[in-house]
Amino acid sequence: MSEPKKLYYAEGEIVVVPRGYWFTSGGEKSSFGYIPHLKDGSGWPIYPDTQLHGDLHMAANWWKRLSMVSDSLIDLVFGKKGNPQASLLYLTDLALTNESKRSWNSKAKPGRKLFSAKPRTAIDDKTRTNDRHMLVNIELADFTDTEIGFEMRASLYLGYFSDKRQRDDAVALLRGASSLLSGFGAFRSRGYGRGAVQVQLEGRELIVPDSLSTSFPQSCVYILTALVPMRSKFIEPGSSQFLESQAYVRAEMLRGWFVRAYNDLFENWPKPEEMATISFPDLLPLLSSGIISYPPPMSTIQVGNEAEDRLDKFDEKEKPSDQENFFDWKPKPLPRNTFITNADMPHVVRVRIEKRVRNFIDDDFKTVEGGLFVQEMVPKGITFGGTIRFAAGDLDFHNKALKVLKCLRPSINGTLFEPTMDVSSLSATGKDIGPFVIIKPLPYAESFFDLMDGSKYKVVKIGKKDALKDAVRAKGANHITLGTLRRYNTMLQRPRRNRVVIDVGSVLHSYSGDSCLDWRDFGKTLKGTTTLPRTQAVQSEANSPSTEPIITISQKDIEKWAKMSPSQIGQTRELLNPRLTGEIIRERLTERKDKYERWAAEKVAEKLVPGDLIDRILSYLPANMAGMRAFIDEVIRRIALVQWETKAEKELKKASEREGR
Numbered sequence: 186m187s188e189p190k191k192l193y194y195a196e197g198e199i200v201v202v203p204r205g206y207w208f209t210s211g212g213e214k215s216s217f218g219y220i221p222h223l224k225d226g227s228g229w230p231i232y233p234d235t236q237l238h239g240d241l242h243m244a245a246n247w248w249k250r251l252s253m254v255s256d257s258l259i260d261l262v263f264g265k266k267g268n269p270q271a272s273l274l275y276l277t278d279l280a281l282t283n284e285s286k287r288s289w290n291s292k293a294k295p296g297r298k299l300f301s302a303k304p305r306t307a308i309d310d311k312t313r314t315n316d317r318h319m320l321v322n323i324e325l326a327d328f329t330d331t332e333i334g335f336e337m338r339a340s341l342y343l344g345y346f347s348d349k350r351q352r353d354d355a356v357a358l359l360r361g362a363s364s365l366l367s368g369f370g371a372f373r374s375r376g377y378g379r380g381a382v383q384v385q386l387e388g389r390e391l392i393v394p395d396s397l398s399t400s401f402p403q404s405c406v407y408i409l410t411a412l413v414p415m416r417s418k419f420i421e422p423g424s425s426q427f428l429e430s431q432a433y434v435r436a437e438m439l440r441g442w443f444v445r446a447y448n449d450l451f452e453n454w455p456k457p458e459e460m461a462t463i464s465f466p467d468l469l470p471l472l473s474s475g476i477i478s479y480p481p482p483m484s485t486i487q488v489g490n491e492a493e494d495r496l497d498k499f500d501e502k503e504k505p506s507d508q509e510n511f512f513d514w515k516p517k518p519l520p521r522n523t524f525i526t527n528a529d530m531p532h533v534v535r536v537r538i539e540k541r542v543r544n545f546i547d548d549d550f551k552t553v554e555g556g557l558f559v560q561e562m563v564p565k566g567i568t569f570g571g572t573i574r575f576a577a578g579d580l581d582f583h584n585k586a587l588k589v590l591k592c593l594r595p596s597i598n599g600t601l602f603e604p605t606m607d608v609s610s611l612s613a614t615g616k617d618i619g620p621f622v623i624i625k626p627l628p629y630a631e632s633f634f635d636l637m638d639g640s641k642y643k644v645v646k647i648g649k650k651d652a653l654k655d656a657v658r659a660k661g662a663n664h665i666t667l668g669t670l671r672r673y674n675t676m677l678q679r680p681r682r683n684r685v686v687i688d689v690g691s692v693l694h695s696y697s698g699d700s701c702l703d704w705r706d707f708g709k710t711l712k713g714t715t716t717l718p719r720t721q722a723v724q725s726e727a728n729s730p731s732t733e734p735i736i737t738i739s740q741k742d743i744e745k746w747a748k749m750s751p752s753q754i755g756q757t758r759e760l761l762n763p764r765l766t767g768e769i770i771r772e773r774l775t776e777r778k779d780k781y782e783r784w785a786a787e788k789v790a791e792k793l794v795p796g797d798l799i800d801r802i803l804s805y806l807p808a809n810m811a812g813m814r815a816f817i818d819e820v821i822r823r824i825a826l827v828q829w830e831t832k833a834e835k836e837l838k839k840a841s842e843r844e845g846r
Contacts, residue, residue: 190393190450192593193352194344197386199237201279201337203328204368206303207378209236210323211541219763222300222324225278226537229286230299230326232279232377233541234414237339238263241274244362254358262343262355273355275342275413275601277565281335288333300324302763322764328378341386342412342601345593347449349390356386393450393592408570409434409468409595409602411718415563417598419671430561432522432536434468434569436625437672438597446589455582462578463586464699466571467625470524470534470717477570478524478534482622482704483666483690485525485711486516531706533714536563566718574699621693621701626670626686633663633687664692738819746798746820747827753794758821760802761814767806770813774799 211223211233225231242263248254264272281289289299307319328335343359346352368379417431417438443465448454470478524534538561545556573590575583587606595602627633668688672681687693693701749757756777760770778799798820805813 192345203380206325279339408605415600428560464574468569471570622704625700629685
């Protein structure tokens with residue numbers, strides 16, 4: 186009997202005790218002259234995983250000069266452009282621990298803020314003046330209070346290795362490299378601030394069993410949970426300054442990882458006829474209840490500006506348009522990265538997307554050409570699911586395939602996933618009576634546009650609510666969206682030839698295999714939205730450093746304040762400038778109120794900022810600057826809404842008068 190196959194890996198954390206001020210711009214572009222700190226959804230400071238990876242890579246090159254570390258080991262751990270194998274090091278964002286957040290909430294002095302804006306400049310040695318675009322205000326995280334006991338951690342995953350000694354050498358490399366970091370070097374090309382850095386790693390081994398099952402299922406549910414942030418850019422032409430990410434795992438990616446992992450584990454490639462017996466699905470966002478979500482049909486639209494005004498128009502005739510409210514109530518498709526559950530009570534699933542600045546630098550620590558851009562990412566913790574189907578084939582190959590899928594953590598597009606397998610079904614797919622929604626692109630065929638039978642598409646009079654839907658089912662009309670499928674040949678490093686396809690979201694009358702789904706939600710109104718991945722808060726939201734307080738303003742006050750002139754509204758909006766302190770704002774408002782009270786002309790006074798509005802703003806100062814800004818934001822938003830409604834009523838009245846003539 187052969188010895189079970191073993192793979193070696195390591196897990197642990199990077200532990201940082203910060204000191205002084207820390208900073209990273211990390212997010213997308215900021216306004217001119219002010220650079221905010223990167224924060225998570227609750228307002229706490231975070232430091233990107235990609236920059237952590239770069240800092241450790243830089244320190245590993247330093248460590249190489251002090252020890253007998255080979256270049257091949259560094260390239261294996263951190264990756265190198267042109268290598269067939271990706272990096273074996275995976276990191277999460279560096280963030281404050283839950284204990285540090287609780288300590289801040291309980292020990293921080295009254296009025297103390299975690300963030301503060303400070304000026305920064307760079308001087309030209311020749312002219313002794315400010316460098317261009319280098320006189321800015323930056324928002325810093327203040328970790329100077331040692332009594333609070335700040336600590337930050339990032340999860341670290343390393344592997345897989347086929348050799349235990351190689352794994353141990355890689356662990357020693359990371360520990361040695363981290364000893365050279367006295368923090369992360371504030372304001373260098375890479376870096377955030379100063380502190381003590383330590384890498385805690387524990388070596389582990391994965392034993393792959395000889396056999397998992399004597400019988401083989403026809404299908405199994407495959408679920409992946411992202412252990413690190415996920416980036417999955419589109420393979421298509423686009424801006425080099427901004428890269429979008431897909432909010433699901435493509436079947437081609439899953440298939441490519443499976444083939445590589447199979448070869449790494451069994452030291453031979455699967456045969457084409459063997460791979461033909463496995464059908465890999467697109468892995469789509471999965472709710473915690475185990476219900477999978479799908480791309481919405483083309484007939485599902487959003488009406489109006491409210492997020493809850495979503496419905497499916499498949500079985501309804503077009504209603505007369507309201508020209509007065511045309512732009513506000515114009516039907517729009519659902520936003521990108523929105524999915525819908527195929528259930529009797531449909532639910533909307535929105536994938537949370539964040540934007541991060543990427544700065545790719547060379548060995549001289551200079552940004553390479555085209556290396557500075559913004560990229561979308563999905564935070565860690567999101568779960569994807571789909572059903573893998575197996576056709577009749579070699580039982581030995583199927584058993585090996587199960588080992589790969591069940592035992593190994595997939596590494597797809599730089600993201601490490603934790604797998605889960607189940608032979609049960611994710612969710613019922615309907616009764617296969619149609620109409621069907623396309624959930625995977627179908628190759629273009631003229632049969633989808635069969636116009637030979639003219640009676641098939643004749644106009645149908647609607648006598649009851651479901652008449653059009655019944656007519657579509659009876660006559661077989663397809664609702665088609667054409668698209669272009671783009672692929673990239675990684676071996677030749679060039680795009681493949683584009684293919685015309687029937688795009689995702691199209692509605693077909695007849696069944697077309699696993700690419701179709703019998704849809705239950707035609708004609709329904711969609712209520713409720715779940716955002717994935719869910720944020721895990723350790724304290725009440727009110728204790729978060731960037732909490733938006735609940736603002737209560739009467740409609741009567743808003744209607745009175747809406748009489749202000751655009752200039753006065755603009756002056757009020759200027760108070761949102763983060764560089765203005767509470768003392769400056771109080772001084773301005775007090776002076777403005779005294780001046781306005783001296784102006785007695787009623788027609789002029791009603792155009793000015795009312796005194797009661799100034800008093801409301803002053804009530805937040807100086808302790809609650811965040812509350813003041815939230816209050817001003819809400820006032821301006823509701824004033825704009827009232828002014829728009831007033832204008833719409835006037836236009837409607839004019840239109841009625843014209844019709845009366």
